[in-house]
């Protein structure tokens with residue numbers, strides 16, 4: 001039987017086991033919306049802005065093992081989606097975005113709501129398709145899902161002209177897909193794995209640096225097993241948080257621009273580094289030449305060869321899926337009984353414990369002002385460290401990363417690569433739909449929340465009782481911090497004047513809003529927000545936080561990992577520079 | 589250093605723009621680019637001449653391989669290869685210059701493929717350096733226009749780029 005292209009699309013999405021489609025209708029996708037109306041298998045979530053549809057689908061994906069799906073109309077719908085697509089692309093998130101397009105004869109005619117979606121998104125997708133022939137529609141959807149989720153994941157755009165959705169054809173969904181020009185590697189080269197293990201067996205100062213690839217690759221169990229069996233220190237990037245349990249003694253915290261002192265010092269002074277699904281980002285290692293000025297052997301495990309040797313030369317590249325490669329490494333270690341030399345390791349730990357003892361995340365508590373760090377710490381306590389946390393971009397994002405030690409992967413959802421303000425709220429909605437029983441909180445700023453605040457309406461419609469934790473410092477705080485440090489406190493356009501009353505806004509959208517101005521109220525109000533009485537409600541907590549608080553440690557542009565700006569309590573300390581072969585005696 | 593890359597890619601709409609877009613987005617150089625379908629109509633073969641440090645060339649190769657439609661990439665520089673470029677050059681050829689131009693074309697094994705009272709159009713094939721040498725060898729002021737295809741390259745002997 002012949003069915004329409006729109007029906008073929010819907011059937012294909014059903015075949016893929018899609019649960020939710022996040023979208024917004026318009027002329028070019030009316031046929032598709034009609035087909036959606038006539039089916040029950042998946043649910044459509046109507047957002048209030050296409051950017052939010054893509055963020056929600058992205059977070060749905062980040063917080064589950066499924067591919068998120070967004071649907072937008074042509075022209076402005078498509079361009080509104082672009083920021084969301086680029087966000088997912090930078091963080092390697094699997095997603096399929098379907099955009100409507102004007103009818104094939106109208107393409108290129110500057111038709112109403114025509115935009116070259118394939119052209120616009122080309123640099124920020126893993127791949128994209130323009131489907132001109134209805135007979136290729138089902139196979140294209142199959143390919144799109146396969147490409148999005150395999151290898152290094154990423155967003156795939158499928159642009160479908162209106163006439164293709166209207167034409168009729170037989171529906172056959174392919175059972176499998178094989179693309180001759182696209183064959184992602186999974187297993188690492190055994191010879192390389194052996195070299196990596198041999199390096200570890202000679203290491204004096206080993207270090208495991210784990211990134212978003214371990215989260216995406218579901219390799220948290222393998223990471224933990226390897227780190228535990230070797231007894232070595234471990235750090236996570238912003239994207240890797242949760243891949244290794246945040247409360248464990250072997251965890252040194254996040255590294256990078258706002259990483260802990262011990263995580264960054266260890267990164268600079270380790271002699272064997274195992275990079276696991278992490279890409280030596282500039283916010284992590286800062287200046288490559290300074291990072292490499294301290295000699296070290298680097299093993300780099302990544303499924304994408306182009307991530308390897310991009311910013312730093314490595315000694316042992318291993319192309320493969322982290323889960324498989326780590327499993328093979330663990331098996332080989334067990335088989336050969338090789339270990340990290342214990343005497344050296346003990347010394348290395350002494351050095352690390354010394355670094356750690358400075359407690360670089362210490363901040364000055366206050367009874368007068370609400371410290372943003374304190375709010376995050378209380379949130380951790382009250383949620384038992386179990387909540388799924390989304391965030392926006394700015395200081396609050398860094399405090400969330402620093403003071404909420406994530407227990408498990410896929411618990412922390414943020415825009416690291418693109419740094420997209422406006423991500424947090426729609427992401428929380430997507431995560432809540434993927435995890436209906438989880439507590440979901442969005443840590444945000446008064447600046448960021450206003451970039452997609454209209455999604456409070458979506459949250460109302462779909463009963464997603466997320467908790468919005470606004471760390472409201474009345475400033476574009478991250479910008480203000482840079483202006484304080486590097487632009488002589490000239491706070492150009494970083495003050496958020498004319499702020500709305502967020503409590504009223506929350507109420508206007510049908511939610512609960514609470515303003516908190518007193519540090520003593522932080523804990524009780526958080527308890528109330530997470531109490532059974534408000535379990536089913538979205539609660540917007542407007543915390544008026546200390547306006548002048550800064551994020552520390554901080555690595556300034558051009559500085560090295562061991563050249564951090566330290567928090568006030570560390571500035572006057574006489575910290576001994578790192579010394580190779582230092583005798584630690586009984587110091588610790 | 590100058591590198592000559594050979595790329596086999598799906599003969600699909602948009603594949604070429606992905607390659608070109610990659611070069612501009614990542615600020616890689618393209619000195620020349622040639623592309624056409626192969627004996628297998630589902631595949632195109634592209635030759636790109638580029639230059640950059642070893643690290644940059646390595647990244648270019650990896651990024652090209654990452655494109656879904658790219659089937660294979662080889663850096664022809666890595667072993668013996670042959671490259672050829674074709675140029676059509678139209679020159680002013682009058683009076684005693686006419687004889688001289690014919691002689692130069694012969695020396696460079698060029699062929700005169702169009703003749704008018706005042707012009708010659710010469711077809712010249714060879715390495716890019718040879719074409720440059722021809723341009724250097726003749727009097728600049730007589731050159732009316734040049735069209736060059738950019739280099740095409742192929743490995744020597746058993747070195748074959750195929751699926």
Ligand SMILES: Cc1cc2nc3c(=O)[nH]c(=O)nc-3n(C[C@H](O)[C@H](O)[C@H](O)COP(=O)(O)OP(=O)(O)OC[C@H]3O[C@@H](n4cnc5c(N)ncnc54)[C@H](O)[C@@H]3O)c2cc1C
Nearest residue numbers: 211212213217238239256257258277279303322416417419
């Ligand atoms: C305000 C702000 C401040 C920031 N400060 C910091 C900071 O202090 N510290 C920090 O770490 N980041 C920071 N970032 C984030 C930073 O910009 C990068 O996004 C982040 O560091 C990249 O993380 P990653 O290296 O884990 O790579 P990701 O972007 O997560 O990339 C994952 C890597 O793993 C690979 N991969 C994916 N799947 C697999 C698989 N299955 N098997 C093998 N490999 C796989 C991919 O190919 C890729 O190379 C900040 C961002 C913002 C907005």
Ligand SMILES: Cc1ncc(C[n+]2csc(CCOP(=O)(O)OP(=O)(O)O)c2C)c(N)n1
Nearest residue numbers: 394395396421445446447448475476477478
């Ligand atoms: C869409 C977008 N525009 C601009 C920026 C630049 N930017 C980074 S952080 C920041 C300030 C964010 O302010 P707020 O949300 O209040 O968070 P705070 O830093 O105060 O915690 C800005 C403007 C960005 N990351 N994203």
Ligand SMILES: [Mg+2]
Nearest residue numbers: 445446475477
């Ligand atoms: Mg702010």
